[in-house]
Amino acid sequence: MSKVAPVASEEEFNTATSSLPPTALQILYFHAPWAAPCAHMSTVLETLASQYPATTPPATAFISINAEELPDVSEAFDVTAVPFIVLRRGKDTLDTISGGDAARVRTAVEKHAGAAPSAAAAKLPPAQTVTRPAEQAAPAPAPAPALAATPSTTNGTPAAPAPSKEELHKRLEELTNAAPCMLFMKGTPSAPQCGFSRQLVAILREHGVRYGFFNILADDDVRQGLKEYADWPTFPQLWLGGELCGGLDIVREEVENDPGFFAEFSVKQKLGAPVAAVQQAAPTVA
């Protein structure tokens, strides 16, 4: 049975990928141990990998890379956030998926590797196990960028009961503390859905900031709840150390007043240092 193979060093990564035939679909999974959405994505990929049994020569290779531990590899693939998945053949990148969108990952793998062999698929949990919202699969509150679909937006599915204020606040507290620098934005860093969010991502990128993010468009509870919790009516919102820093204008002002404002969150300062709870962001991403 195929599975997601971890690589521990850049050398291991190069060996693992260069030993594959150019026809093999490489599924490179960048993750960080502290990032809650990665726990869900790991399960998704393990499930998916098990649908593609090992063949000779290999037709697929699922490779898992700790983005923090292999910064050069992460940077080479423009990893701006985790989870981040790259599909490639040889050195040709076919697709990249940023965030925890299991459905997109599955669709992309099937597109490039063909549908999973049915014998293996029959042993698997139903597809919705892979594609359902992160909250259902992993009850722990988590920054689940693209998976945290709002139940009320699901076709024909009755909306889940709204969380109590206390539950929501507990979740928001955990989300705002999910990484030392947390960005609540519209869309994802690789596909912002609003100009303000896009500009804030650009500032973070310019300063090489490592950050976690949450796509508030995917979760209306968080979108509306955070406005009240933060006493801040708009997005993007940048949270530092669990405290609201502000929106785009404030962040811009802070950086103008102090060019070293983001020093403690910067990958430029911290490369090589153990980083417990920050999200990979490559400063060179276009």
Ligand SMILES: N[C@@H](CCC(=O)N[C@@H](CS)C(=O)NCC(=O)O)C(=O)O
């Ligand atoms: N000047 C604001 C701009 C942000 C803004 O006005 N955001 C609006 C439009 S994208 C917003 O989030 N509205 C509330 C909502 O969409 O829920 C900043 O500094 O961040």
